[in-house]
Amino acid sequence: MLKEFKAFIDKGTLVQLAVAFIMGITFAAVVTSLVNDVIMPAVGLGLGGVDFNNLYAVIKEAPGGPLADGTTLEAAREAGAVVISYGVFVNAIIVFIIVALVLFFIVKAYSKTQKPAEVTTRDCPFCKSAVPLEATRCPQCTSELPPVTS
Structure with a gap:
């Protein structure tokens, strides 16, 4: 201790x-x-x-x-x-x-x-839940997500 x-x-x-x-x-x-x-x-x-x-x-x-x-x-x-x-x-x-x-x-x-915090997530345009930037499908609503553009 x-x-x-x-x-x-x-x-x-x-x-x-x-x-x-x-x-x-x-x-x-x-x-x-x-x-x-x-x-x-x-x-x-x-x-x-x-x-x-x-x-x-x-x-x-x-x-x-x-x-x-x-x-x-x-x-x-x-x-x-x-x-x-x-x-x-x-x-x-x-x-x-x-x-x-x-x-x-x-x-x-x-x-x-x-420095501002690095962005690692984005909102799903369909269900508005937080999704990792690299995700191609939302884990909540299973919608296909458009690719991230810089």
């Missing part, structure tokens, strides 16, 4: 998957930092000094009473208020959009490098 496991790992697929997984995690961390530390502060500054990480809506007040204006998200949570952190959610959406766009362009570029 250990030999089978070693053979499985030696195929390279598992190693490639592990490397891709680790690169994906690190890429997500880089994009998260880009959004939180570069993009959103610039957007917040452009919107009059808004800190998106501290944008929230209070659903239930803290046991000690209403929160003062300008209370940070962390302080509101520590005070016991129930909040919806929509600023953090906006950051997460922007991270998702950036990751999705980058993955889209990677997959698109990769697809251009791949």
Whole structure:
């Protein structure tokens, strides 16, 4: 069993998957930092000094009473208020959009490098079942098939 496991790992697929997984995690961390530390502060500054990480809506007040204006998200949570952190959610959406766009362009570029699959079958003109290109008779409906022309 250990030999089978070693053979499985030696195929390279598992190693490639592990490397891709680790690169994906690190890429997500880089994009998260880009959004939180570069993009959103610039957007917040452009919107009059808004800190998106501290944008929230209070659903239930803290046991000690209403929160003062300008209370940070962390302080509101520590005070016991129930909040919806929509600023953090906006950051997460922007991270998702950036990751999705980058993955889209990677997959698109990769697809251009791949050859189209070689055609090995054709459809029978009578019953529409898949038939090998070299076949002269359909195995499903037994109709005679015209020869394939290149």
